[in-house]
Amino acid sequence: DTEVTQTPKHLVMGMTNKKSLKCEQHMGHRAMYWYKQKAKKPPELMFVYSYEKLSINESVPSRFSPECPNSSLLNLHLHALQPEDSALYLCASSQSGTGYTSTDTQYFGPGTRLTVL
Amino acid sequence: GQNIDQPTEMTATEGAIVQINCTYQTSGFNGLFWYQQHAGEAPTFLSYNVLDGLEEKGRFSSFLSRSKGYSYLLLKELQMKDSASYLCAVRGSGGSYIPTFGRGTSLIVHP
Numbered sequence: 001d002t003e004v005t006q007t008p009k010h011l012v013m014g015m016t017n018k019k020s021l022k023c024e025q026h027m028g029h030r031a032m033y034w035y036k037q038k039a040k041k042p043p044e045l046m047f048v049y050s051y052e053k054l055s056i057n058e059s060v061p062s063r064f065s066p067e068c069p070n071s072s073l074l075n076l077h078l079h080a081l082q083p084e085d086s087a088l089y090l091c092a093s094s095q096s097g098t099g100y101t102s103t104d105t106q107y108f109g110p111g112t113r114l115t116v117l
Numbered sequence: 118g119q120n121i122d123q124p125t126e127m128t129a130t131e132g133a134i135v136q137i138n139c140t141y142q143t144s145g146f147n148g149l150f151w152y153q154q155h156a157g158e159a160p161t162f163l164s165y166n167v168l169d170g171l172e173e174k175g176r177f178s179s180f181l182s183r184s185k186g187y188s189y190l191l192l193k194e195l196q197m198k199d200s201a202s203y204l205c206a207v208r209g210s211g212g213s214y215i216p217t218f219g220r221g222t223s224l225i226v227h228p
Contacts, residue, residue, distance in 0.1 A: 004159075033215075042204060042218035043160065056215070090159055096214070104214065105150065108159035 003027075004109035006091050012115045015081060021112045023074040023091030032074040033106065034066060035090040043090055049074060081116045088113055119143045121219035123205050128225045129195055137190045137203050137222045145210025151179050151190045152204040154221065160204055163190070192224075200226045 004025045013019050023032065031050050035043035048056035049068040063085075065077040074091055092106040120142040129135040141149070148167040152160035164172055166181035166188060178191040192199055202223050206216035 040221075040223075042220050045215055048215065088157065105162055105165060106216070107162060108152075110159045111157075113157065 004091055004093055004107055006089075006109035006112050008112055009110065010113045010115075012117065013078065013081065014117050015083075017081075018077070018079045020078065021076040021089055021091075021114075023076075023109055024072055025093040025107075025109075026072055027093065027095070027107070028071075029093035029095050029107075030071065031094045031096060031104075032068065033092040033094075034064075034074070034076050035092065035108075036085075037088045037090055037111075047076075078114075081114075083116050086114055086116045119207060119209055119217045121205055121207055121217060123203075123219045123222045125220070126223045126225070128227065131195055131197060131226055131228050133195050134191065134193050135195060135224065137192070137205075137224065139188045139190075139205035139219060141186050141188075141205070141207045141219075143186075143207050143209040143217075146183055147208045147210055147214075148216070149179075149181055149188050149208070150206040150216055151177075151188075152206065152218075154202045154204060156201075163203075195226050197226050197228070200224060 007022045033048050034046040037043045045058050046060045047066040052068045063080050067075040088111045090111045091109040094104050094106045096104040122140045151163040154160040164179035171180045176193045181188045202221040204221045205219040208216040
């Protein structure tokens with residue numbers, strides 16, 4: 001089973017709203033990631049959690065707040081977003097949480113299509 | 118830094134063979150991934166190469182030459198459902214284990 005699930009599939013929110021994106025995996029993976037992807041662009045890394053601790057923050061604005069409640073769950077809390085934040089938000093996980101192994105592969109969830117009005 | 122280059126778009130005919138190239142310049146090298154991504158969906162893992170040579174997996178094969186900083190994804194017996202974006206991602210070294218994605222190649226398969 002290489003499934004990563006994300007909810008919701010679609011989200012429309014106003015600039016004053018607060019919402020959360022959720023991601024879950026039950027593969028025992030120790031690293032989890034948030035990516036942002038705009039149309040016809042590659043995924044851009046936002047955050048990495050390793051063993052439930054934030055290990056990488058790619059200078060993401062504070063209106064995006066990640067949270068890792070346990071080893072299977074990853075949330076992204078959204079507040080005061082801008083229209084340019086509209087994108088596909090992808091969650092991924094990989095087995096290794098400390099550095100890497102030679103075969104460490106990222107598995108992606110289906111994404112949340114976010115529209116900010 | 119890392120620089121990954123792929124063609125932006127390719128077209129091919131159903132039943133044919135297509136080769137999608139990826140060239141890279143990275144600080145060290147620790148593996149190259151190919152992903153398939155249909156429009157509006159998540160990237161799906163296709164292959165991983167860390168040693169030189171060809172890895173075959175059904176209709177898809179991936180080749181790597183580390184000395185040339187070059188990889189290709191070969192798709193045989195093309196089907197309409199193969200129309201998608203194909204992303205090359207390279208893992209460098211220097212402490213970061215996160216692959217960097219290329220811009221992707223949009224493949225259009227027509228009848």
